[in-house]
Amino acid sequence: DVYWFPRHISELDLVANRTLDAGVDLESDHPGFHDTEYRARRAQMAENAQKHIWNKPIPRVQYTQNEKDVWSAVWDKMEGLLEQHACKEYLESMELMKKHCGYSRNDIPQQEDISAFLMEQSNFRMRPVAGLLSSRDFLNGLAFRVFFCTQYIRHHSKVGGSMLPTFLFKWMVVLYLLYSILITIIFCRVDSCTVLQPLYTPEPDICHELLGHAPMFADRDFADFSQEIGLASLGASDDDVQKLAHCYWHSVEFGLCQQDGKNKAYGAGLLSSYGELEYACADDHPGADEPPTIKPWDPEVAAHQAFPITTYQPVYFLAESLHDAKQRMRTYCEGLQRPFFALHNAQNDSIHID
Ligand code: H2B
Ligand code: FE
Numbered sequence: 001d002v003y004w005f006p007r008h009i010s011e012l013d014l015v016a017n018r019t020l021d022a023g024v025d026l027e028s029d030h031p032g033f034h035d036t037e038y039r040a041r042r043a044q045m046a047e048n049a050q051k052h053i054w055n056k057p058i059p060r061v062q063y064t065q066n067e068k069d070v071w072s073a074v075w076d077k078m079e080g081l082l083e084q085h086a087c088k089e090y091l092e093s094m095e096l097m098k099k100h101c102g103y104s105r106n107d108i109p110q111q112e113d114i115s116a117f118l119m120e121q122s123n124f125r126m127r128p129v130a131g132l133l134s135s136r137d138f139l140n141g142l143a144f145r146v147f148f149c150t151q152y153i154r155h156h157s158k159v160g161g162s163m164l165p166t167f168l169f170k171w172m173v174v175l176y177l178l179y180s181i182l183i184t185i186i187f188c189r190v191d192s193c194t195v196l197q198p199l200y201t202p203e204p205d206i207c208h209e210l211l212g213h214a215p216m217f218a219d220r221d222f223a224d225f226s227q228e229i230g231l232a233s234l235g236a237s238d239d240d241v242q243k244l245a246h247c248y249w250h251s252v253e254f255g256l257c258q259q260d261g262k263n264k265a266y267g268a269g270l271l272s273s274y275g276e277l278e279y280a281c282a283d284d285h286p287g288a289d290e291p292p293t294i295k296p297w298d299p300e301v302a303a304h305q306a307f308p309i310t311t312y313q314p315v316y317f318l319a320e321s322l323h324d325a326k327q328r329m330r331t332y333c334e335g336l337q338r339p340f341f342a343l344h345n346a347q348n349d350s351i352h353i354d
Contacts, residue, residue, distance in 0.1 A: 002235040002339065003136070009144045009349035010054050012127065016148060017050055019131040032155035045151045046130035058112040058128055067153045068108060074207045075105045077274045085281035086271055087257055087264035089222065089322060093121075093215035108206065111149060114214050122223040123346060126214070132203060135233075135245035142230025143344060143351065147209075147217060154205040212268030213252075222266065225326040226252060227344065232333035234342045234351060243303035243336075247329065250302040250317045256280060256294065257319040263294065266322060269313075276312050287312065294318050297325050299332035 006012055032038040041064075048059045063071070082091070097103040101113040115126040127141070129148035141148050216222045229252075233244050255267040263281050270277045279287040292312070295301060297319035305315055319325035341354040 003237075005140055005234040005351075006144070007351050009146065012141055012144060012146055012148075013052070013054055015133070015137045015140060016052070016127065016129050018137055019046075019129065019133060030155070031157060035155065038155055042152050045128075048151060049128035049130040052128050054127060058110070058115060058126065060110050060112060061108075061151055063108045063153070066156060068106065070153050070156045071108045071207065072105050074211065074272075078211060078272070078277075079105075081274050081277050082271065085265050085277050087259055087266045087322070089219040090215050090266060090271060093218040096121075096218065097215055103210075108153070109210060111151060111210075114210065118214070118217050121218040122220050124217040124223045124226075135248075136236075136238075136241045139230050139233035139241065139244055139248065142226045143234050143342065144230070144349060145223065145227050145344070145346070147213065147226075149209045149213075150204050150206065152205055154207060208268060208272040212270075212272030216252075216266060216268065216271075219322060221322040221326050225322065225329055228326065228329045228333055231342045231344060231351075232336055232338075235340070236336070236338065240336050240338075244333075246305060246307070247299045247302045247332070249307055250305060250315075251297065251319075251325060251329070254280070254307075254313050254316055255297070255319060255325065256316050257297075257321060257325065259321075263316075263318060266319075279312050280316055290314070292316050296320075297328060299329050303332070 006015060026033045026039060026042065032042070045061065048061070052058065082094070086094075094103065097109070097114070097117065101117045102109040111126045111128060118124045118126065122145075124145045124147065126147050126149045128151050131150065132138075133141075133148060138148055217226070229244050229248055233241055236244065251267065253267045253269040255265070256263045256270075257266050258264070265271055265277055265281055270280050275287050279285055280292060285291040293315045295305075295315060295317050297317040302317050305317075307313060307315070319328075343352045343354055344350075345352050
């Protein structure tokens with residue numbers, strides 16, 4: 001007995017609709033829970049995703065000024081740090097994406113444009129999804145060189161979605177700023193957190209997907225690497241899916257690779273989090289008491305390495321290169337016990353069983 005899995009890319013339309021609960025309805029502790037406008041926005045984008053058909057254009061979203069401000073705030077925080085700590089493949093793609101698919105500080109790029117660009121670069125594509133999928137469903141998409149990608153942006157405030165009149169809110173910001181300055185002076189340290197900085201997000205959003213993941217998929221080795229995990233997940237046992245999800249976490253989300261004698265980030269969780277990017281890559285590992293443990297990339301080890309989801313990672317895996325990461329992943333997947341080998345036919349977007 002083998003788990004059902006999609007055989008043709010069109011079947012990902014069914015998979016995309018199997019979001020885990022919180023994907024569509026916000027939980028009561030979500031920062032946007034009390035913000036009716038935000039919830040309506042989320043519902044609208046969930047509908048976009050659910051109605052999407054794989055070979056139709058991805059609907060464009062008219063982002064509001066408020067949403068663009070969130071994007072700019074994250075962009076400003078990340079830009080300089082990415083220059084220092086992102087791997088060169090990321091930086092090269094990012095330059096191209098600024099030219100060809102609308103990446104900029106002041107505007108949010110559209111999934112359709114990114115997808116078209118990735119198709120040209122590495123035959124990878126995006127498809128909208130309303131929220132979190134199970135590991136199995138999510139990884140199955142990668143087998144088809146498809147990345148399930150959310151379209152909404154994180155809520156602009158981490159203080160529980162303000163229902164206050166704007167003027168009162170502004171005064172609170174002013175008071176808060178004065179207060180932080182005072183605290184900063186008193187304790188003689190830099191307080192980098194202000195009320196309007198959307199630093200915290202309980203789920204993936206476009207800041208994470210488009211700033212963290214998308215540029216990496218333009219790299220052939222990385223795209224192949226991701227597909228390798230996806231192919232191994234098709235029809236796999238729950239146990240193996242869990243191992244693959246751990247590998248995914250320690251690479252696609254938090255992977256490091258060696259470049260010019262430095263540890264550079266290729267994982268999207270790092271590339272979209274300024275605090276953790278520095279913690280993982282800077283020589284002095286700022287931001288936590290303990291420096292992280294850095295292990296050489298070995299899928300066999302990563303597959304069993306537990307990880308926290310709400311704090312910085314205590315363990316990172318360092319690859320020699322993206323090419324080497326892919327080779328090791330391939331070897332690992334070949335060693336998994338399976339009744340068949342799944343091959344992807346890019347001509348007709350289907351899976352061939354051997
Ligand atoms: N679902 C969605 N929509 N986006 C993700 O990035 C994601 C997911 N990641 N489901 C998966 C789970 C990942 O954490 C691994 C494979 O479990
Ligand atoms: Fe992610």
